[in-house]
Every structure is written in C-alpha cells, then in structure tokens.
Amino acid sequence: MRNSIKVFAPATVANVVCGYDVLGFAVNQPGDEVIMSLTEGKGINISKITGDDGKLPLNPTKNTVSASVQHYLNHIGKPDLGVDIELHKKMPIGSGLGSSSASTVAGLFAINSLLGNLLTNKELVPFAMKGEELACGYGHADNVAPALMGGFVLIRSYQPLDIISLPFPEDMHAAIVYPEVDVPTKDARQMIRSKVLLKDAVTQWGNVAGLVSGLFMKDYDLIGRSMTDILVEPTRSILIPDFYKLRTIAMKAGAVGFGISGSGPSVFALTKDADTANKITEKLKQHLQSISINSLSFVSEVNKKGPIILD
C-alpha cells in the first residue's frame, strides 16, 4: 500500500432550486485538493493550507478535513494513526458551491484510499456530514453526498440516512457564476422561515417530484419547468445582486433552469451543452461587471465520478 496520495474532490450544487436539503449534484470544476501522507508520528497534523487567505484553522480539532478524518479513524479503530494533511483550496470559500464539503470529501477519500478502501464512498457520507456540522452548524448531506458519489443525488431521509443516485441526461452541463459578495451559510440558513404554508409545501414537492421525474425521463423541458422554488429562493435571492435579472439573462440565453447554488451567492444554470453554458457564464459575468461586482465562473458537465486520485 502507498504512503502518500493526492486527491481532488469536486464542488457541488445543493438544492437544485426546488430540492432544499434533499438534492444536489457534483461538477468537474472547481474543487479542492488534499495531499495526505501516513507518518510515524501519533495523530493528525495539518502541515499546510493554501488558497484560503488564512481563513481556515490549522488546529486539527477545528479543521473540518482533519475532524472528519479523525471520526473515520476512530470508527475503524485506529484513532492515533499518524497522518499529515496538506489542503490546497482551489475554490472560493463561502461561495455556496460546497467548499467545505469538497475539502472534507477529499480528505476522507484520501485516508480511505491510503488504508485500502475499507468503506465505499457512500459509506463515507456520514463522516463527511460531521465535517459539515463543524463548518455550517448543521450536518446536511446535499453537498457531501454528491461530492462523494458524483452525479445527481437524492437524500431521501436523514434519519436513517438514505441516499439515492439519480440518473441525468448525458450531455447536461452546469454554468456557475460566483459573484464576489459575502453570504455566510449560517446566516443564509437563519433567514429562512421555520414555518411554511402547507399549500406552498405542496407546490414545492410537486416540483421536486417533477425534477426527479425529468431526470429519469431525460426530459429537459420537465426538468426546467420543475426548477422553481417558492419557499427558500424569495428570501435567499435578496442577498444576491440583481438575482432576477441574472435569471432572465440566463433563461434568454438558453438555460434549462436557473437558481441559487446552495445558500448562495453563487448562481447556476443547467444547460443542454457546453456552448450554451459558456455563453451564459459570459453574459452573467458581463452583467455583474456592469454593476461593479467581480465574479468567477465555471462551466462543467455533471461530474460522473466523485473524488479522484491525482497522484
């Protein structure tokens, strides 16, 4: 068995507009990298973090990567194993693209690979959720499950955890734009009302069922019609500059559907091909530039693999 490994884990789009807390998919870029080595020492050490502007803790009990790796080591009965971690952030923090999830998943995939794949990627999900709890105050799975499993994922139930891989149209692409404004996940969650009208919930689960049906039927029209959110988006969109203008631009440029990625501020469109996705990111960036907001953009197929070994 090898002693050292370099792993990439992908960014993810949680909620997919109507599926708050239950749907998510992974993309091929951006994502984070972890270099992990087994050491002669005792316990986990974080030797380096790059690309985080000093935002992330090096203390292994506070860092989500090392904390979830520690949970994994406890689980397999090797709590004191010597592990060195380098975390290379290659994506923005607090972007709504599952940044903490990408790091955590890279770390868990790395340790599991180094130790001979004792667990499947799906079995790693609960460990990654522990990391999310540390990062966001809430152990949700709609980023970590797609980051680990690739593709589109449904979290049918949290207690007990029940995760279903969904099919999707082969050519589907995502156009992602991150406007560089600050929306901390915790605050974004707290803005959401804790009670909703039953009739609005019915509208929402009709759309969730429609989106899932559209994915199985590879019916882009149905997928698009189902991508509406009357419960969460009206609140979260307030924090995103010109959200509804961005939607209009994306839909006019040929998007299948458009919405907020996770808790934002990133927005995303689903498209039928790469060209349309590229056109959309260009137009969205242009508009944001015109209101003096810098942005990053990413175009990708839906990721089909989850994390991968780079080296």
Place this chain on the structure above:
Amino acid sequence: MRNSIKVFAPATVANVVCGYDVLGFAVNQPGDEVIMSLTEGKGINISKITGDDGKLPLNPTKNTVSASVQHYLNHIGKPDLGVDIELHKKMPIGSGLGSSSASTVAGLFAINSLLGNLLTNKELVPFAMKGEELACGYGHADNVAPALMGGFVLIRSYQPLDIISLPFPEDMHAAIVYPEVDVPTKDARQMIRSKVLLKDAVTQWGNVAGLVSGLFMKDYDLIGRSMTDILVEPTRSILIPDFYKLRTIAMKAGAVGFGISGSGPSVFALTKDADTANKITEKLKQHLQSISINSLSFVSEVNKKGPIILD
C-alpha cells in the same frame, strides 16, 4: 357515430401516503358506470341514479357528472346538446376512493367518446376538476387525473396544470379496505393544519422524491421506505378506527407500504402480487370485524387504462 354508450371509470387512491395533492393511482375495481345517450331534446337530463342510497342530486346543475359534462359542452361550443345520463354507483360514496371522481370521469369519457374524441383523456382533466370542486369544495386533480389516464400520475403543478404519467412495477397490486365509518372529504381537509414546519416539509419532499424514484427504478424497497407521511396522516388517521393496528397487520402480512387512501376512511396497501394483497384484505377485514366495524375490500392491479367502454 353511436348515439349511446356505457362507460366504466375506476376508483383511485390519491396522495399515496407522502404525495398529498400531487400523487394518485387508479385501480381496476371498484368503479362507477355511466350510460349516456344523445337525445333530440335540449340540455342535460339525469334520468336515473342507482347505488347512491338517494345521496346524489338529480338536478343537472348540482350533480358533478352533469355539471362537468356541461363544462365540456360549453367548451366545444355545443352548450344545448341533448344528453341523457344514467349513473350507476358501484362504489361507496365518501370512502376516500375517488367516488365522485369515478362518476365524473365516466361521464366525461362518455360524452367525449360519443362526440368522436375531440379531446384526449389528459385534456379532460380540467373539466373533471370542475366536478371535484362541486363535490369537495376544492378542485384537486389527484383522483381525476389517474382515473382518466390510468396508472400512477404526478400533478407537478396546478397553475398551470402539469400532469406526468409515472411508470410502476408491472406486478404491483393494491389491497384496499373501506371501513364503513363516515369521514366527509370536506371535514377531513379542514382538520389539516394550514402551516407546517419547514423541516417536516423537507422530510415529506424527500419521501415524495424517493417514491417517484422507486417507481422509475421499480424498486419496491425504496417505494416502501418512502411511503411515510408525517404531515397529514397523523391528523387524518384519528378518524380511522385502529389505523396503526391496521398498518402493523398489513406490513406483517407483506405489504410494501400502507396508508390512508385520499382523505379516508379507506386504507390501502401496495403489494408485489395478488396473493399478498388478498391475504392483507382478509386480515384487515377480520380485525375490523373484531372491533364491530363492517368493511368492504377490493384487490386490484394498478389500472393501466383509465376509463373503458363497456357497451
């Protein structure tokens, strides 16, 4: 073109436990029959209703069958067409099995057939919803859509109306038991809270998405795991004698899932075959008998056709 027709339209199970107002399926029995004739006269006449214990109005403006046929005639520009209707109720009224829906659908299918199928069955749904509005005070589609289209149906959206036919496992059967207690649909709806916790709604739409996925994947386990309802069932089950005991009996006897049909008091189980369905109805009837409640029972495949011409 013929001048007279006899039509059967099927009973339906709305909600399917987790899909309140958005899911439903049709069964082969019970159901209602309509005999319809074009006449030389002007307007709609209801000449006979049987099997209703005198509960249904003969007045064509108040009867759901004639009222929705009238909507259809207005729509096609023949508002004064002479039509005679006989309605033969072959299923209990107020049972939660879509009794008004079966009658209405039979009537609409009959007039549409007599006039050369000007509309598809799916296009008849809005006219049938007018009948439901008259019968239940609320124009829902989760009975009329499956009664018209057969099979499993998702109402993704009410405004605009968007109805999707879902696949299902070929051998799936329903075991239905109607305990003869009174639960008017209007009252059953009014018992339901108008506001719900967002976290409960999330649980519910996870299950709706799981049920839809299970139907596409023909995965009975997933279908069964998804058939839980934390929002509506806890209230509606109060009106059904020994509901949770009935569930335990059905699940022990091999049900895939169990719940309330529509607004009750009928209960149903999904099963993998007819034998299990028969065993379940027998045991449920036995238990109800032991607490002095008479019941009717029905076993059927999922209906694959919707309404049919008998004669």
